[in-house]
Amino acid sequence: xxxxxxxxxxxxxxxIPHIGHAYTTLACDVLARFHRLAGYDVKFLxxxxxxxxxxxxxxxxxxxxxxxxxxxxSQSFRELNKKMHxxxxxxxxxxxxxxxxxxxALWQKxxxxxxxxxxxxxxxxxxxxxxxxxxxxxxxxxxxxxxPVEWMEEPSYFFRLSAWQERLLEFYxxxxxxxxxxxxxxxxISFVRGGLNDLSVSRTTxxxxxxxxxxxxxxxxxxxxxxxxYISALGFPDENYKKYxxxxxxxxxxxxxxxxxxxxxxxxxxxxxxCPKVIMSHGWWTNAGEKISKSVGNVIDPVALVDEFGLDQAxxxxxxxxxxxxxxxxxxxxxxARINTELANKIGNLVQRTLSFVxxxxxxxxxxxxxxxxxxxxxxxxxxxxxxxxxxxxxFKKQMAHQDISGYLDGVMQLVDxxxxxxxxxxxxxxxxxxxxxxxxxxxxLLECIRHIALYLxxxxxxxxxxxxxxxxxxxxxxxxxxxxxxxxxxxxxxEPTAIFPRIG
Numbered sequence: 001x002x003x004x005x006x007x008x009x010x011x012x013x014x015x016i017p018h019i020g021h022a023y024t025t026l027a028c029d030v031l032a033r034f035h036r037l038a039g040y041d042v043k044f045l046x047x048x049x050x051x052x053x054x055x056x057x058x059x060x061x062x063x064x065x066x067x068x069x070x071x072x073x074s075q076s077f078r079e080l081n082k083k084m085h086x087x088x089x090x091x092x093x094x095x096x097x098x099x100x101x102x103x104x105a106l107w108q109k110x111x112x113x114x115x116x117x118x119x120x121x122x123x124x125x126x127x128x129x130x131x132x133x134x135x136x137x138x139x140x141x142x143x144x145x146x147x148p149v150e151w152m153e154e155p156s157y158f159f160r161l162s163a164w165q166e167r168l169l170e171f172y173x174x175x176x177x178x179x180x181x182x183x184x185x186x187x188x189i190s191f192v193r194g195g196l197n198d199l200s201v202s203r204t205t206x207x208x209x210x211x212x213x214x215x216x217x218x219x220x221x222x223x224x225x226x227x228x229x230y231i232s233a234l235g236f237p238d239e240n241y242k243k244y245x246x247x248x249x250x251x252x253x254x255x256x257x258x259x260x261x262x263x264x265x266x267x268x269x270x271x272x273x274x275c276p277k278v279i280m281s282h283g284w285w286t287n288a289g290e291k292i293s294k295s296v297g298n299v300i301d302p303v304a305l306v307d308e309f310g311l312d313q314a315x316x317x318x319x320x321x322x323x324x325x326x327x328x329x330x331x332x333x334x335x336x337a338r339i340n341t342e343l344a345n346k347i348g349n350l351v352q353r354t355l356s357f358v359x360x361x362x363x364x365x366x367x368x369x370x371x372x373x374x375x376x377x378x379x380x381x382x383x384x385x386x387x388x389x390x391x392x393x394x395x396f397k398k399q400m401a402h403q404d405i406s407g408y409l410d411g412v413m414q415l416v417d418x419x420x421x422x423x424x425x426x427x428x429x430x431x432x433x434x435x436x437x438x439x440x441x442x443x444x445x446l447l448e449c450i451r452h453i454a455l456y457l458x459x460x461x462x463x464x465x466x467x468x469x470x471x472x473x474x475x476x477x478x479x480x481x482x483x484x485x486x487x488x489x490x491x492x493x494x495x496e497p498t499a500i501f502p503r504i505g
Contacts, residue, residue, distance in 0.1 A: 004040040005244040006032050009252045009260075010049040010092060010229050012130075013073035014058040017080045018292070019285050019330065020253060022302035023318050027282065027405060028251050029086045030319060033459035034400045034408075036087075037479045043244045045233050046081065047092035048074040051209040052222035053127050066208050070095060083303055085311060085462060092233040094210070094225060102232025103210045103225050109237075109271035110159065111213075121156035121200040124149040130222045131259075132200055145255065157202040157218060164266040165196045171265060177278060179261045180403065181325040184254060184281040188261045199263065227264045231273070247276040249403060257281045280403045283327035300330055309504065312461035313339050319460050323406040336504045346416050347453070348501035350423070351468055354446045355497035357428060361443075377444075381484055385422055385445050389415060389452035390483045396456065412456045419449040447472065447488060455482060464500055471495045 008025050011017065025046055032044035050070040059069035074093055081088060092099055110116045124133045128147040143149050172178060172189055179185035202218035203209065209219030219225075230250065234241035252260050257279065265275045287298040305314045317335045320342070322328030380386065392411055399407045423446055431439035454468040455477060469477055472494055476486045 001041040003244050004035040005043045005247045006249045007230055007247055008046040009256060010047040010226055011077055012049045013070050014054050016076050019300035019302050022080060022084055024251055024253060025086050026084060026315060026318055027324060030405055030459045031400060033087055037458060038397060044088045045090050045092060046088045047229060048077055049226045050093055050095045051225055052130050053206040054130060056208045083306055090233055092229045094229060099229055099232040100210050102236040103220060103228040104213050105237035106228045106271055108213055113270055115160050115270040116157050119156060119158050122153045125152045154204050156200040158198040159201045161196045161199040161266055165192055168192050168266060180278060180280045184257050192262060223259050223263060246274040249278045249280050250276050251280045254281045254283060282325055286329045288331045289329055309335060312464040313343060316343060316461055319405055320409055324403060340503050343501035344503040346420060350416060350420050351450055352497060352499055354450060355471055355494060358443055358494055359497055377487055380441060380445055383445055386448055388418060389449055393479060393482050415453055452482060467500055471497050
């Protein structure tokens with residue numbers, strides 16, 4: 001069985017989860033669920049980044065012990081995962097011993113390769129970004145992100161990042177899909193071409209972190225510590241980590257693309273470890289056109305969103321509203337409009353009117369005329385509608401192999417639109433009186449269209465898709481059942497239909 005390893009960034013525990021965290025993990029969940037349905041052995045990792053000066057300061061501000069603070073905030077991310085029905089296979093915390101062991105093993109590989117040396121750091125550091133900045137990057141006394149910076153001088157171990165500039169550029173050239181989307185790739189290539197300085201990878205003034213092997217006065221720089229989670233969670237340095245490594249996709253926000261697309265591949269290549277296949281960077285959400293911030297008071301709570309609109313409605317909106325990789329703007333008005341237009345009027349209406357019509361017919365009126373022998377089903381599968389439903393899977397697999405969630409959902413909605421046009425055009429309520437055998441064929445094709453649509457909706461709206469499949473009495477739900485192999489057979493009876501997506505006022 002082919003493996004598929006997908007990760008979220010590990011989330012910083014200086015505050016509770018917000019819509020950005022939910023969006024990133026949801027995108028990974030959709031990709032993970034799709035690949036499981038397609039027959040892959042999937043490993044889906046998320047977790048929390050619990051070290052560094054920012055966490056230390058946040059704990060002090062709350063009047064809590066640092067470990068107790070991280071326990072509390074990390075748990076809030078686990079609760080979000082449960083609330084959003086995320087299907088992650090593992091949850092890594094950087095305060096776990098398995099992670100510390102993996103991070104230290106990576107450090108030692110870099111030391112053994114001659115890539116780390118002891119020196120002294122003098123320069124600008126942002127606690128908020130947990131990042132070092134060159135003098136040329138400081139604008140009006142602040143980091144490029146707008147974060148405050150402070151001048152630091154302390155003993156530090158350095159990673160020979162400067163020696164990897166050309167090798168990184170060669171790697172990007174050989175692997176054009178390594179950084180997505182194209183705009184982020186261009187940004188990273190420009191940054192690397194501008195020159196790389198050796199990177200400070202330890203701290204002495206911050207004590208909350210993974211201690212440096214053989215020198216406990218130092219703790220690892222939080223990003224070297226954090227990035228190693230992707231292999232420590234797989235059991236690194238045990239060779240079994242290679243079952244899933246290299247990762248197929250690291251999904252990250254655009255604010256941390258530099259750490260993942262520059263530092264991480266340099267660390268890995270220096271340690272003799274394969275690089276991940278894709279770094280997929282997504283955009284930021286705004287709220288009604290305004291940047292989201294606590295000071296403005298417009299932070300979007302994903303839990304409240306689910307409570308108000310419903311779980312699958314929230315999942316659908318977040319994945320459907322923007323092209324994955326671009327920035328997105330949230331508003332309740334647009335969310336209501338999308339729920340009513342696509343979920344209630346299109347998907348919900350197609351399912352409800354078809355299944356309600358079928359449920360009022362004697363079983364023999366539906367399947368008796370269509371399924372007396374296998375040949376008749378085979379003939380119906382030659383219809384344009386069912387050909388489209390079956391052939392869509394190959395297209396969807398290609399799109400999801402390239403993280404094109406938006407294109408995938410466009411394709412599913414195209415099937416919904418075509419099915420709605422088909423039922424209007426064929427008018428089974430008229431055929432019931434004039435041509436009952438033709439009515440049965442039309443209804444069978446519609447039921448099979450709905451079955452395929454529900455199969456394809458499972459990665460995004462697992463609960464609602466399962467509800468539709470239960471009403472159809474369908475138990476085979478992997479993509480292997482696409483086409484005739486999973487087709488409804490002679491004597492099949494549907495369950496009592498109920499509304500899936502009510503309209504929102």
